[in-house]
Amino acid sequence: MLLAALDQTIVSTALPTIVSDLGGMDHLSWVVTAYLLAATAATPLWGKLGDQYGRKKLFQTAITIFLIGSALCGMAQNMPQLIGFRAIQGLGGGGLMVLSMAIVGDLVSPRERGKYQGLFGAVFGATSVLGPLLGGLFTEHLSWRWVFYINLPIGVVALAVIATVLHIPVRSQKHTIDYLGTFLIASVATCLVLVASLGGTTWDWSSPQIIGLAVLGVALAVVFVGVERRAAEPVLPLKLFRIRTFTLSAVISFIVGFAMFGAMTYLPTFLQVVQGVSPTMSGVHMLPMVAGLLLSSTVSGQIVSRTGRWKVFPVAGTAVTALGLLLLHQLDVNSPTLEMSAYFLVFGLGLGLVMQVLVLIVQNAVSYEDLGVATSGATFFRSIGASFGVAIFGTVFASRLGDKLTEALAGQQLPPNLGTDALESDPKTIAELPVALRPPVIEAYATSITDVFLYAAPVALVGFVLAWFLREDKLRGSVTAPDATQTLASNPVERSSYDEVCRALSVLGTREGRREIYEKITERAGYDLLPAASWLLLRIRRYGWAEPAVLAERITVPLQVVIEAARQVEERHLAVREGLDLVLTEEGRVAAGRLATAREESLAELLGDWWGPDRPTDLAHLVEELNAEMCGSDTEMPRKERVPKPVVGRVA
Structure with a gap:
């Protein structure tokens, strides 16, 4: 769990350095997107295969795939290689997430489960803080490649311990695995993310490639709906969308993922390129956002569990998130540290207010037999939203940066190896510019990144409007605040309805x-x-x-x-x-x-x-x-x- 959670946050502070080393600023977003997409698509499969064939060997397989992906990422020589290897790492990461949770259910009685789930929550809280810091430390003092190599010794120890001391009772359950549905939904998401990330940058919006990808995505979506209607155990049951609360929560989850991961990907670039802070210090600067997120998600969960009232939190959370994005848009080259920290804190508070509650209200809205799949469905949409957010933020950033650099350097005499393309693909080349030309280039970077937050604000406002249409049904007694693994994980955790009720009732232990x-x-x-x-x-x-x-x-x-x-x-x-x-x-x-x-x-x-x-x-x-x-x-x-x-x- 530590490995999978760490790899969602540790890469963010290393991204500017990775881009400088491998080139391809316009592909920066795909380093994050490839991991998220692969993990999201693979997670339901890992869960079902674990039920069917036993979890121990499958867990070892997931760790091995993750470690192979990590080693390959560390050895990547160019950006396309790194993106491909991140997808391999994501396939393993999805298995780490779901199987580690399921194994606890195999080993621990409902009476004891609460304390162990608390440990999982602590791991997630720790990695959300440690990830940016460790990413910065490795990048600055060793190499960005150690962001991936650090997984290898931890993973080898985990494999050795599991092989020798993990003894799981054999509880095989026969499942009809929805391979086709899983493949189709992953393909639809990939097509749409490719359209979002390549349109307007690599290819024109009206180009045959973009139109073809969009048409293919729509066609695959139609086929997916047909397949899911006939599937014995659909990966995403369509009947859930007849429940208004689930549909609205899915859309709001998408928006939260969009805003959260999009911002987390580009804030380190702003801090390192525009503010000139070191990779390590960029991780420190991001701590107020993480602190705000953890604080508000914990407090809101406690209040909901004690009072049974929850509607105020998605409404307030989406509003505060939108406000946070507008505040982030105000940042510039001269913004003081205190001001940046305050804006990061507001943004984190907004995300935390809404994240915790969305899983809870979905669990409360569905029937017992759909409890497990509805829980994973809510987080699935946040994962897809994260992939879209990172891709679309990347497109807006790359498009704006090209225009701003051209505008800033118009009529200027540049060294032969420092054209607009070089400055766009490698931010470290700014240091090679004549002193007089550096401020307008840094300003171009600053404006391009902060414009991304401005364009994301209306998306958060859509979430705010939708939150008002949620119906505040009375909470079931067993539905308590979800643990941090459900609110901070970017991957859906596939668990059965029985497991979900065990988790909800484990507080009695x-x-x-x-x-x-x-x-x-x-x-x-x-x-x-x-x-x-x-x-x-x-x-x-x-x-x-x-x-x-x-x-x-x-x-x-x-x-x-x-x-x-x-x-x-x-x-x-x-x-x-x-x-x-x-x-x-x-x-x-x-x-x-x-x-x-x-x-x-x-x-x-x-x-x-x-x-x-x-x-x-x-x-x-x-x-x-x-x-x-x-x-x-x-x-x-x-x-x-x-x-x-x-x-x-x-x-x-």
């Missing part, structure tokens, strides 16, 4: 979550007991007995809490001692039965309208599993050598 649920079920059952006393009664009901002192040694509940719970159930005559063991009285069995019913009702209530008469069997199994696990797993039995004593027939 934390100590705070369990305490809260036991408070609620105690009140629901009509008792005035400590939460730990209710837990203890249910545990005794499950195993037939409990020895408080030994129990406290084996579990995470503190000894004092267990002793107070034991004292209360004895004082209320709900349990009595048999030697060192506590066993239920008749009154205790009645109370434990009512608590068990209340607990199952509470869990089912969290699932809202997914828990109907025709509920899926896997969902019923999940509630049963969580219900049992909240008493403690079998490995936490006080004395393993003892067989649980039957409850029936005990003498009170």
Whole structure:
């Protein structure tokens, strides 16, 4: 996960240096786009193949492909080679993202899953900050090639560890993989991105090549719709688009990806070429944007989870993002660091406000069987938006830069090797210009980059208008703020509906979550007991007995809490001692039965309208599993050598 997440951000600060070394400023955007497109297209396939053939070998294959791509990227001798090798790296990166998440689901029970998903979120938060910094450090002190080579030692260690210690239970699921649908949607996206990036620069908009690509893209889209209607397990079910919330969220996700990755690709170029900062410092300058994004996404997620109100966030987020883009347009050669940091912060705050919520409202809008594919669909559109954003920003930048340089240098006597083309393809040649000619050329770069942000602002405003049409349906109890892996990842994470509900309910596995649920079920059952006393009664009901002192040694509940719970159930005559063991009285069995019913009702209530008469069997199994696990797993039995004593027939 660290490798895949790092490669989305580490390249950005190295791009100006890569362009200077390999040439081809007009192809700069494709270094990012190739990775995003390949990873986006491959991710659903990795997810389905993992279900069908087992994840361990597939995970090792994904890491190997990623490492081969990384090594080739580091050895690239020209821009077309680098772009091709980035696509290979993206194919592996998509597998790293989805399989690492799915393997956690294989290994960890719902009760424990929350803490591990927190680690994944921490990895994403760390890489979003470390990526630009490390990219700058490697570029400045080693070589831009180390941006890719750094993956090799980490990846080799990961392969060795996985080979020796990863033991996954075999849970093969037969899937009908939608190869044709995956190929078609990737082809449609590629055609449209090629039109966006090559039109008006490499070829005229009216050229046969651009018209041909556009027609091919539309034709493939029509074929894709026909294929998806008949596919047994479509990569993107068309019925989702009949749900207004999903369709609007998909479009807004596209816009967020468009704005975020487009800006992240060109801000380092502005900082290094226009402001003259080092690659390392350009990473430092971008930290306010990352900080704003992490802060607002975390805070908005917490507020939504606690209040159940969410519509204000996509509305405010798109508005603040548009404002951030307009502020970025105001930057110039003389902009002070404080002003730039403030503008970057505003832009990051806007993105964070809307990113977190879009996944959540999609999960809330669809039926249970579509939960997994709707989640991956929402992030899929952000990935496609990112590819388009980078490509279109690149086209606008290249087109504006050519015009501005021609205008700035009109009538000027230039050295023979420093024409407009040379200055356009390699920003480092600016240093070779006569001192008097440098300011207008730097100004041309500044204006070209900041104009990109101006043209992106109306796209963000379209998102703002669409956000008003979202209907604020009441949130299901189980739909909580998504973890950072869903909001910061650029690739869709393909998970089943069962996995999604496990994630949503995994908060119950934390100590705070369990305490809260036991408070609620105690009140629901009509008792005035400590939460730990209710837990203890249910545990005794499950195993037939409990020895408080030994129990406290084996579990995470503190000894004092267990002793107070034991004292209360004895004082209320709900349990009595048999030697060192506590066993239920008749009154205790009645109370434990009512608590068990209340607990199952509470869990089912969290699932809202997914828990109907025709509920899926896997969902019923999940509630049963969580219900049992909240008493403690079998490995936490006080004395393993003892067989649980039957409850029936005990003498009170």
